[in-house]
């Protein structure tokens with residue numbers, strides 16, 4: 001994962017990240033408030049060595065011995081014997097192990113001062129315990145030093161040098177715990193986001209598509225209610241916020257193979273329901289509206305839908321032409337888009353793949369492409385071979401994948417099948433992008449570029465008729481790695497204006 005990926009992931013999941021971070025902070029803060037209070041007091045003792053002489057050398061030697069003795073007494077402070085003495089002296093209601101756990105000790109380097117700390121539930125108890133522990137340590141040390149001869153005066157002793165002050169509060173510290181909670185919450189949030197991303201098998205972004213299929217995304221079509229209707233679906237001027245996406249697909253198609261523009265285009269997808277017919281029909285209309293003569297063929301002989309989409313009655317169609325029952329001229333139906341003619345599927349035959357791979361089909365496409373751009377709405381690639389058969393002899397294929405529905409593996413498989421049949425993939429259309437996440441689909445969480453939003457608000461576009469030469473869509477040559485800017489769903493773009501612009 002690159003830094004850029006990380007930034008994108010963060011932007012895509014900003015809300016969840018912030019939410020979980022705050023929850024972490026709040027939980028830690030809340031839990032800390034319920035924790036018992038802890039106070040800490042300290043007391044010190046001077047480790048004295050009885051010197052035999054009064055010379056400077058003697059006192060230096062005594063001091064040095066005292067320092068090393070102080071170090072060696074350290075374990076004594078937290079010993080069971082000292083704890084028992086301290087409990088006997090103070091009457092604290094705790095076991096020796098508990099008391100030993102509440103006590104700590106330290107000696108600064110080369111120092112003869114032994115410092116003891118003790119914690120307790122009240123300032124007073126911590127103070128009493130610290131005092132008791134230093135005294136108990138002194139007694140215990142004396143006992144050890146005089147173990148051989150109890151009547152002898154100890155050479156080394158610990159003299160408590162100051163009595164402890166009431167302890168200061170060290171816990172709970174809700175602010176610090178809250179901060180730690182925030183950090184932990186953030187860590188957990190990122191972990192969840194990463195795991196979710198790793199487990200997510202569905203196609204979500206333009207980057208996913210380019211990585212899996214090595215094809216470029218020609219456009220991202222949002223999910224709209226206009227494209228959800230059955231009859232008249234995809235009429236130019238009634239595309240709402242999907243208008244821009246289709247302009248873009250049209251424009252980007254021009255950039256794919258400028259020297260050898262595709263005249264016959266198969267539209268297919270991995271599975272049923274990803275929007276092949278919708279994209280095929282709308283693209284045909286958009287191309288027709290821009291002045292090209294288009295024939296759209298319902299080559300999905302198994303589940304034909306284009307007669308309904310174009311709202312025409314077409315009982316005689318492709319299957320009749322392919323079986324030689326009628327000439328093609330008889331099945332070219334006029335549609336509501338003057339430049340677009342439709343060949344419906346005709347009666348569903350028992351052997352669609354065979355018909356679509358027949359010489360008659362080759363000849364039909366070859367003949368129609370002399371005067372028209374031919375768009376073929378094909379069945380999906382994974383369940384049946386029809387689309388592969390068509391792709392084998394048509395100029396190019398558009399793959400339609402549905403954002404958040406098509407599995408990554410299916411997209412990869414579809415692209416592999418296309419290369420196996422020698423089909424040329426012109427590009428991918430990402431369909432059914434959730435409207436508010438189109439930016440995330442395009443940029444993997446980057447939102448809209450300022451360029452696109454600027455474009456979406458152009459006044460001139462709204463009002464004046466725009467010549468075809470004034471290409472209004474952001475013209476971005478499609479190519480791997482080149483993200484296709486998708487215009488912000490432009491509510492300001494009036495449908496009439498959109499129509500004129502075409």
Ligand SMILES: Nc1ncnc2c1ncn2[C@@H]1O[C@H](COP(=O)(O)OP(=O)(O)O)[C@@H](O)[C@H]1O
Nearest residue numbers: 222223224227228272273274275276277278432
């Ligand atoms: N961008 C879109 N927004 C809203 N509905 C859509 C969109 N694309 C497709 N649909 C709907 O999804 C369903 C399946 O689309 P269709 O084009 O028939 O898929 P396919 O031909 O791949 O089986 C249709 O009801 C269609 O209206």
Ligand SMILES: [Mg+2]
Nearest residue numbers: 276277300305
């Ligand atoms: Mg279909």
